[in-house]
Amino acid sequence: MDLHEQLRARGYRLTPQRQLVLDAVTALGHATPEDAHAWIQLRASGVNISTVYRTLELLEQLGLVNHAHLSHGAPTYHAATAPEHVHLVCRGCGMITEVEPAEVEPMTGMLREQHGFQADVGHLTVFGECATCVP
Amino acid sequence: MDLHEQLRARGYRLTPQRQLVLDAVTALGHATPEDAHAWIQLRASGVNISTVYRTLELLEQLGLVNHAHLSHGAPTYHAATAPEHVHLVCRGCGMITEVEPAEVEPMTGMLREQHGFQADVGHLTVFGECATCVP
DNA sequence: GTTGGTGCAAAATGTTTGCACGGGG
DNA sequence: CCCCGTGCAAACATTTTGCACCAAC
Numbered sequence: 001m002d003l004h005e006q007l008r009a010r011g012y013r014l015t016p017q018r019q020l021v022l023d024a025v026t027a028l029g030h031a032t033p034e035d036a037h038a039w040i041q042l043r044a045s046g047v048n049i050s051t052v053y054r055t056l057e058l059l060e061q062l063g064l065v066n067h068a069h070l071s072h073g074a075p076t077y078h079a080a081t082a083p084e085h086v087h088l089v090c091r092g093c094g095m096i097t098e099v100e101p102a103e104v105e106p107m108t109g110m111l112r113e114q115h116g117f118q119a120d121v122g123h124l125t126v127f128g129e130c131a132t133c134v135p
Numbered sequence: 136m137d138l139h140e141q142l143r144a145r146g147y148r149l150t151p152q153r154q155l156v157l158d159a160v161t162a163l164g165h166a167t168p169e170d171a172h173a174w175i176q177l178r179a180s181g182v183n184i185s186t187v188y189r190t191l192e193l194l195e196q197l198g199l200v201n202h203a204h205l206s207h208g209a210p211t212y213h214a215a216t217a218p219e220h221v222h223l224v225c226r227g228c229g230m231i232t233e234v235e236p237a238e239v240e241p242m243t244g245m246l247r248e249q250h251g252f253q254a255d256v257g258h259l260t261v262f263g264e265c266a267t268c269v270p
Numbered sequence: 271g272t273t274g275g276t277g278c279a280a281a282a283t284g285t286t287t288g289c290a291c292g293g294g295g
Numbered sequence: 296c297c298c299c300g301t302g303c304a305a306a307c308a309t310t311t312t313g314c315a316c317c318a319a320c
Contacts, residue, residue: 015299015301046302073284111234116265117263118263128254134251185278
């Protein structure tokens, strides 16, 4: 099901801007609103930054992108077509590693059973230090 | 070791403002810069918000407070004297639950052994839905 | 008396909104 | 042709910075 149909099914229109924002997030893998905006500027006449914000919000409602909070505060979006994953962010070098949700299942299972808490794994970010940066 | 000594040991001065900011964070448990500022206004003539920011940054350097990212984007500080803990944030009702680091040891141990990643547990926040909000 | 810390105001940053025009359906 | 979506500019919220004065030591 392509973007056009996804939008029409909910009464929204397909515009070049919306396609570009989704393309940007898909191509970049991890993109802040500014990252996506910059990517678009490189290959199109330009999309206003406020349209990028509005579009990311819409795409997230549609379930086409998700966001997590990586580098402090800035929301980072990634396409929902990519498999859900946990992010490890290294404070030393800034490197971002992706980990399979299955690997943290022991923790999420514990939270569910012990605390009745249903964790949103796709939104989970673990800060720390990677192998090369550990003191 | 009290705040005065902690500061002097590193060449900083003790001021009423610094004591108040630390008091605010300790009393509130979880406090954004604005929360701390508001708490101080209630019992002292007033501390400028920019001083609150500068002081929180300093106290974090000294290891007297830590911060995590709870409600999207806003940094939330807590006193380092409180035992380190993981935060569970419910998207439904906003409730914040604290979990012992020992409980997530299976995950942090796995990250350390499988990925060489040393997780900062005190900074870890898990978003999801609590028992009463799960659909 | 020195020097670092604070208050104030302005700037920088990131995000949202009101409105009129233009393009998608 | 209608109305949603966009660009633009302004409003907004949050955090940072420059500078003169004041207080800690």
